[in-house]
Amino acid sequence: MIIGVVTRNPHGWATKELRKAIEKLGHVPFIFRFRDIIAEVGFPARVFVKGCDVSSLSAIIVRPIGRCSLEQAIFRMDVLHWIEDRGVYVVNSPSAIEIAVDKYRTLYLLERAGIPVPKTVVGECCEEVLKYINDLGKPIVVKPLFGSRGLGSFRVRSKDYAWRVLSDLAFLKHVLYVQEYIRHRGRDIRVFVIGDRAVAAMYRVARSWKTNVYLGAKPIRLYPIPQEVEELAIKSCRVVGCEIAGVDIVEDRERGYLVLEVNSQPGWRGLQSVTPFSIAEEIVKYVVSRVRR
Ligand SMILES: Nc1ncnc2c1ncn2[C@@H]1O[C@H](COP(=O)(O)OP(=O)(O)O)[C@@H](O)[C@H]1O
Ligand SMILES: [Mg+2]
Incomplete structure (x- = not known):
């Protein structure tokens, strides 16, 4: 074919x-x-x-x-x-891509499906968003609604500084996406899902609070994948409609695993470097089986 x-x-x-x-x-x-x-x-x-x-x-x-x-x-x-x-x-289907590219839409669908996610506030008005700053704790994480690779996300501690940057972002017509900071100690989990299988996973270990491999985080194979992580990743993909995706999961000391996002066009170079089989071949085998079905 x-x-x-x-x-x-x-x-x-x-x-x-x-x-x-x-x-x-x-x-x-x-x-x-x-x-x-x-x-x-x-x-x-x-x-x-x-x-x-x-x-x-x-x-x-x-x-x-x-x-x-x-x-x-x-x-x-x-x-x-x-x-x-x-x-x-x-x-992935265009409908799934449209959901996954949007961090807010993804998060509310995940939450609706009972998947734990970080406390997040989204809005266009700086003053209204800032009312939540005490509920979110310090620091807060500010992210682009449609961002990737950790680019453009930052942490803010001071309310004055938060006001300055958020009001400028709002002035520039950005949607303000603000999240509680999860103390993950420089490590999160990326799970690669194909169909209804979590085919591979890694810890991403970083010196920074952002654990994107693109920003230099080190991949460490996570094998076997804990059942809870596997189920969370597969369910997250199903909720947003992605068949091939990278799910980002952080661990909170009290609440356990929380899903940050579902990547509908994930890279896998870092993951491949710690995976003993070809992820690309798994993708192609899956695609062929879906077409034949
Ligand atoms: N609320 C948060 N608390 C702690 N770390 C976070 C939080 N949100 C993001 N991060 C860190 O930043 C990285 C990038 O955030 P993510 O939401 O996955 O967006 P991106 O699309 O840029 O990858 C995550 O992998 C994680 O290491
Ligand atoms: Mg990510």
């Missing part, structure tokens, strides 16, 4: 891993960038990439949508919806 991979950077490590895995398992990769997509309407409606009608692909694996304008983000998602509507298996 022909398996598409749509990505921001076709030369990225994960995309190369997928290409190798697709070929090794006897299929044909078709790698393309979001910006190569052309959508026709009234010709009749088709979506093309370099002369190839995308609805002829068996499946499309969605890799990072990348930093883009609101218009580009919406267009990219529109096209994925269109492709899915034509019966192509798109993973």
Whole structure:
């Protein structure tokens, strides 16, 4: 079968891993960038990439949508919806990506499903958000609603400083996403879920409070995965609708495991470095089994 991979950077490590895995398992990769997509309407409606009608692909694996304008983000998602509507298996589905990219939407769905999450306040008005500062304790964590790789998140202790930055962010029309700080001592857990299996997991150990591998955290294999962690990760993915995802989990001394977010376009280079089998091959095997089903 022909398996598409749509990505921001076709030369990225994960995309190369997928290409190798697709070929090794006897299929044909078709790698393309979001910006190569052309959508026709009234010709009749088709979506093309370099002369190839995308609805002829068996499946499309969605890799990072990348930093883009609101218009580009919406267009990219529109096209994925269109492709899915034509019966192509798109993973993760655009609806799941839309949920997972939004930290607030993810968190309220997780909480509604009974999954423990950190106390979080979201709003547009600095004064209203700041009323919660005592409930959240010190420091507070401020994050971009649509952020990734730990970029742009920061901690604030002082109420004055919080007021300055939050009022500036609100002035610039950002949504304020403020969270209690969980004292995790520089370590959290990343679980990689494929379908209904947690295929691999690692501790991410950092000198900083942000444990993203991108920021230099060290991966340490977590094996076997504790059953509670495994169940939490799988359930979190199911709640947001992701079939392939990286779930970030922190440990709180009193409350136990709390889910921070579900990454719908996860990288796995750090995790691969401590995993004895190819994660890309697991992804491709899963995709093939889903198409055949
Ligand atoms: N509320 C929090 N308390 C303590 N550490 C946090 C909190 N939120 C995030 N972190 C740390 O920052 C990292 C990045 O936060 P996360 O919510 O996963 O966003 P991103 O999309 O940027 O990865 C987490 O892996 C964790 O180490
Ligand atoms: Mg994260």
